[in-house]
Amino acid sequence: MRKFAQAIDALNENAGYYSAFLVLPLLCVVSYEVIMRYGFNAPTSWGFEATTFLYGVHFVLGLGYTHKHNGHVAIDVFEARLATRTRTLLRIAVNLIIFIPTMGLISIWSVIYAGTAWMQGELASSSWAPPLYPFKTLMAIGFVLLFLQGIAKLIHDFHHLNQPAFSGENPS
Amino acid sequence: TPSFAAREKFGADLRHEEVKRELRTIKPSKEEFRWKMVMPWTEGLLFYDMAQHFADTVALASGGRLEIKLFPAGALVGAMESFDAVSKGSAEIGHDWPGYWKGKNEAFVAFASVPFGLDTEGYNIWLYERGGLKMMQELYGQYNLYALPGGNGGQEMGLFSNKKATKMTDFKGLRVRTPGWYMDIMNSLGASVTPLPGGEVYLALERGVIDAAEFSTPAMNYPMGFDEITKYVIEPGVHQPSVQCAFFINKEAWDKLPADLKWIVDTAAKETQLWSTAWQENLNIEAINRFKGKVEFVRMDDETITNFAKRTKEYLDELKAKYPDVKKVLDSQDKFRKDFAEWREIRSGVTPWPMDDYIAGKRTQ
Amino acid sequence: MNPELLTLLMFLTLILCIPLGHSLAITLAAVALLFGLIDNGFNVPALLDLFVNNNWGTFLNYTLVAIPLFIFMAQILDRSKVSEGLFDALYRSLGKVRGGLGLAVIVVSTVFAATTGIIGASVVAMGLMAGPALLQRGYDRGMSAGIICSSGTLGILIPPSIMLVVYGGLTGLKETSVGNLFAGAILPGLVLSGLYLAYVAIRCSINPSLGPPIPAEEDTLTAGQKTTMILKSFLPPFGLILLVMGTILAGVATPTEAAAMGGLGALVLALVNRMLTWEVVVLSCVATLRITCMIMMLFVGGKLFSVVFLSIGGGDVVADLLLGMDVSPYVILAIMMAVVFFLGMFIDWAAILLVTVPIFTPIALDLDFNPLWFAMLVCVNLQTSFLTPPFGYALFYFKGVAPPAYTMGDIYKGIMPFVMIQILGLILMVIFPSLITWLPSVFFGN
Numbered sequence: 001m002r003k004f005a006q007a008i009d010a011l012n013e014n015a016g017y018y019s020a021f022l023v024l025p026l027l028c029v030v031s032y033e034v035i036m037r038y039g040f041n042a043p044t045s046w047g048f049e050a051t052t053f054l055y056g057v058h059f060v061l062g063l064g065y066t067h068k069h070n071g072h073v074a075i076d077v078f079e080a081r082l083a084t085r086t087r088t089l090l091r092i093a094v095n096l097i098i099f100i101p102t103m104g105l106i107s108i109w110s111v112i113y114a115g116t117a118w119m120q121g122e123l124a125s126s127s128w129a130p131p132l133y134p135f136k137t138l139m140a141i142g143f144v145l146l147f148l149q150g151i152a153k154l155i156h157d158f159h160h161l162n163q164p165a166f167s168g169e170n171p172s
Numbered sequence: 173t174p175s176f177a178a179r180e181k182f183g184a185d186l187r188h189e190e191v192k193r194e195l196r197t198i199k200p201s202k203e204e205f206r207w208k209m210v211m212p213w214t215e216g217l218l219f220y221d222m223a224q225h226f227a228d229t230v231a232l233a234s235g236g237r238l239e240i241k242l243f244p245a246g247a248l249v250g251a252m253e254s255f256d257a258v259s260k261g262s263a264e265i266g267h268d269w270p271g272y273w274k275g276k277n278e279a280f281v282a283f284a285s286v287p288f289g290l291d292t293e294g295y296n297i298w299l300y301e302r303g304g305l306k307m308m309q310e311l312y313g314q315y316n317l318y319a320l321p322g323g324n325g326g327q328e329m330g331l332f333s334n335k336k337a338t339k340m341t342d343f344k345g346l347r348v349r350t351p352g353w354y355m356d357i358m359n360s361l362g363a364s365v366t367p368l369p370g371g372e373v374y375l376a377l378e379r380g381v382i383d384a385a386e387f388s389t390p391a392m393n394y395p396m397g398f399d400e401i402t403k404y405v406i407e408p409g410v411h412q413p414s415v416q417c418a419f420f421i422n423k424e425a426w427d428k429l430p431a432d433l434k435w436i437v438d439t440a441a442k443e444t445q446l447w448s449t450a451w452q453e454n455l456n457i458e459a460i461n462r463f464k465g466k467v468e469f470v471r472m473d474d475e476t477i478t479n480f481a482k483r484t485k486e487y488l489d490e491l492k493a494k495y496p497d498v499k500k501v502l503d504s505q506d507k508f509r510k511d512f513a514e515w516r517e518i519r520s521g522v523t524p525w526p527m528d529d530y531i532a533g534k535r536t537q
Numbered sequence: 538m539n540p541e542l543l544t545l546l547m548f549l550t551l552i553l554c555i556p557l558g559h560s561l562a563i564t565l566a567a568v569a570l571l572f573g574l575i576d577n578g579f580n581v582p583a584l585l586d587l588f589v590n591n592n593w594g595t596f597l598n599y600t601l602v603a604i605p606l607f608i609f610m611a612q613i614l615d616r617s618k619v620s621e622g623l624f625d626a627l628y629r630s631l632g633k634v635r636g637g638l639g640l641a642v643i644v645v646s647t648v649f650a651a652t653t654g655i656i657g658a659s660v661v662a663m664g665l666m667a668g669p670a671l672l673q674r675g676y677d678r679g680m681s682a683g684i685i686c687s688s689g690t691l692g693i694l695i696p697p698s699i700m701l702v703v704y705g706g707l708t709g710l711k712e713t714s715v716g717n718l719f720a721g722a723i724l725p726g727l728v729l730s731g732l733y734l735a736y737v738a739i740r741c742s743i744n745p746s747l748g749p750p751i752p753a754e755e756d757t758l759t760a761g762q763k764t765t766m767i768l769k770s771f772l773p774p775f776g777l778i779l780l781v782m783g784t785i786l787a788g789v790a791t792p793t794e795a796a797a798m799g800g801l802g803a804l805v806l807a808l809v810n811r812m813l814t815w816e817v818v819v820l821s822c823v824a825t826l827r828i829t830c831m832i833m834m835l836f837v838g839g840k841l842f843s844v845v846f847l848s849i850g851g852g853d854v855v856a857d858l859l860l861g862m863d864v865s866p867y868v869i870l871a872i873m874m875a876v877v878f879f880l881g882m883f884i885d886w887a888a889i890l891l892v893t894v895p896i897f898t899p900i901a902l903d904l905d906f907n908p909l910w911f912a913m914l915v916c917v918n919l920q921t922s923f924l925t926p927p928f929g930y931a932l933f934y935f936k937g938v939a940p941p942a943y944t945m946g947d948i949y950k951g952i953m954p955f956v957m958i959q960i961l962g963l964i965l966m967v968i969f970p971s972l973i974t975w976l977p978s979v980f981f982g983n
């Protein structure tokens with residue numbers, strides 16, 4: 001179990017690290033579009049959509065990474081006052097009640113949503129008309145990665161609960 | 173010699189037989205329903221009022237047994253997500269301009285507006301009497317939806333533009349915002365079309381990101397304020413001789429309705445179709461009056477319009493070759509137009525308004 | 538269950554779940570899941586289809602593309618030491634004035650606010666630079682904390698601003714397009730900055746012990762040297778402001794495009810300052826991703842919450858309640874503002890926007906309020922939320938980087954006058970709506 005959790009940690013660490021660089025092509029595509037339009041009076045037919053796709057993929061692949069680094073803003077001042085063991089127990093309970101069902105269901109339906117787009121061969125309703133299914137698939141992957149990170153946190157918390165030298169610190 | 177009485181009965185209402193059967197079983201229902209309606213419109217758009225009109229009619233005619241609550245774009249789902257939301261049953265009904273679903277199937281555009289295609293009268297005849305509605309229901313049916321015509325706003329305006337484009341060469345490099353098939357046609361004629369979402373159009377036009385944009389009918393356009401930031405309107409609006417909307421209902425939700433409510437929904441949709449045109453065209457009078465001081469109406473020259481028409485025909489032929497669904501629908505519309513053309517020609521020339529112009533010899537309509 | 542009860546329970550559940558310490562975004566989504574299911578008779582597929590559908594809408598939201606770009610720009614700027622040069626120049630020039638150093642902090646923060654879209658950067662930067670400097674000069678700890686936190690949060694209000702981008706992305710109204718919001722926020726931001734300056738100048742001239750001038754022996758530069766320093770240090774940030782706000786207001790680009798231009802500009806500045814290393818790019822990219830994901834996840838969760846809330850008729854319940862009262866529209870406005878202020882004491886600005894805007898905007902429209910004016914009141918109010926105890930993020934950021942001499946008590950005490958100034962600013966904007974609407978009408982002519 002511990003191995004599995006570590007594998008997810010590594011997976012999200014990589015997904016986040018690489019998707020972080022997508023802000024650079026995003027910057028380039030938007031700038032290119034501006035330059036083509038004002039410099040050459042020749043706007044692209046794809047710049048507008050390529051921009052939204054890049055932005056979407058950028059953030060969705062980083063959701064799990066951000067969760068791993070406790071980057072999703074939370075009000076944790078009450079929790080911080082608890083003893084470490086109680087805090088870990090609370091974290092496990094909250095994870096099981098709030099996170100797992102919500103993100104589990106959203107992940108499953110994101111996968112179904114992508115599957116439907118594949119079956120319909122859905123294209124964007126624009127002149128460029130790129131296929132939408134690859135992007136719906138990436139969205140599904142992003143939410144699954146976030147869900148997996150929640151599982152990894154759960155495993156880490158259980159592991160620490162059973163450690164003799166219990167520190168209560170989340171390794172991430 | 174054949175007498176008048178010997179002639180077979182001509183043109184009876186075919187629905188009557190169906191109604192006779194239905195009347196043997198139909199009962200007033202008691203069950204109450206609350207539906208959610210999603211749409212690509214925000215509350216500021218007159219399309220929203222069309223949807224509201226339909227919901228009002230249904231509520232009144234059913235004595236409140238079927239209440240439809242409207243959710244403007246973004247409240248329940250985003251504008252472009254309304255189709256999937258109803259298809260999957262997250263909402264029971266939606267209102268649309270079918271061309272938005274081009275990416276699902278190109279044929280949807282044919283039920284919305286075709287460049288140089290059907291006008292309001294044409295859509296009404298083709299939909300209700302020439303099998304158009306059946307084809308529409310087949311297409312929506314593939315996505316678990318039951319569809320009904322949902323209002324027609326009439327002829328659209330041309331492009332609001334900061335460049336006076338009347339000749340073919342003027343359109344080279346013109347930066348335009350327009351959706352649907354006309355976008356491809358304009359692109360292939362040398363314009364550069366930017367597919368901006370509706371909410372961004374005003375700012376883009378105002379800031380010079382684009383030169384020209386079309387949105388809809390005069391009345392629909394008025395609240396958008398395009399006249400404040402452009403100098404010309406390039407007429408005629410060949411891209412949309414009318415704007416046909418639709419209601420689309422989740423199949424399970426539709427099947428759950430008792431027969432009397434189904435008939436109420438069906439009739440309310442027709443009433444909306446009738447009312448929307450009258451309401452829009454009447455509003456257009458005032459809208460055009462208000463536009464006149466602010467923008468200059470210019471006309472593309474005949475050669476340019478002919479070129480647009482030629483390119484449109486080529487484009488539509490390409491589409492038909494590529495998509496069997498498009499071919500089936502457009503062939504049906506073309507057949508109707510051909511069949512109707514003769515009577516349309518024969519009857520023409522009696523309605524140039526006002527009367528004084530007619531007496532003075534004006535014979536344009 | 539009737540909509541009134543369900544609405545109430547939904548809010549109560551949210552308030553009870555927030556202190557459990559789990560991610561706000563996911564807590565919002567979880568509450569939405571629970572009440573969405575109660576409302577639709579536990580039809581799991583229908584609700585989840587709706588959720589995923591909405592997530593896809595967020596995924597494709599062109600307006601929000603500006604968010605990572607503006608954050609990236611702030612990250613690069615933060616690492617290229619532009620604000621340090623500016624602070625140094627003003628510090629040496631204004632030092633002799635009573636409270637002069639404090640005034641310098643406010644001016645630098647205001648300029649910096651006009652180049653970045655997030656608040657973390659300015660509060661942290663000023664906390665690190667000015668926090669020790671003010672302490673060393675014998676400034677009152679509360680006063681200095683108040684100055685840094687309040688002027689540091691101007692970044693979220695003065696454009697470019699992530700908050701305004703999110704607001705524009707939420708409403709879809711022409712009046713509250715991101716361009717209009719940007720133009721509308723300039724004067725309110727400057728008014729607040731002016732009020733801080735006036736407050737600090739007046740308080741310190743009455744009581745110099747709050748902000749003493751620097752000793753004469755440190756004032757070694759000639760007037761000419763000072764002027765050159767100030768001019769030179771002002772150039773880079775003003776170039777960037779011109780690039781970003783200029784392109785939007787002068788008719789060249791949409792806010793998203795301006796954000797990209799700003800990002801490029803920041804990279805150039807970093808290059809010129811010899812700060813552009815691969816490490817800086819990597820750190821900036823990773824930090825951008827984390828902040829973007831935090832905001833986008835809140836957008837996802839907040840959207841689901843508001844969708845379910847509106848779907849069960851919660852919007853109507855609140856609207857009926859407020860509009861049903863037989864009082865002046867301004868009383869209803871005051872109630873809405875009080876709600877935003879109260880929420881701002883506890884939860885994050887993005888969550889507040891996502892929960893309240895869909896409910897309040899129709900009410901504001903119903904009361905014939907100018908949507909842009911209303912939007913700006915909400916945004917000024919939300920800037921305040923960074924400052925209000927118990928959970929004022931600016932206060933925590935400051936505490937995190939300031940010298941240990943600043944206690945949380947100093948900070949809470951010091952921020953109070955500035956919160957009063959925020960409320961005063963808000964009242965001024967209610968009395969003089971043209972503070973908000975005049976500039977957009979100049980630039981966008983409506």
Ligand code: NA
Nearest residue numbers: 650653692695
């Ligand atoms: Na800013």
Ligand code: NA
Nearest residue numbers: 881882922928
């Ligand atoms: Na606060």
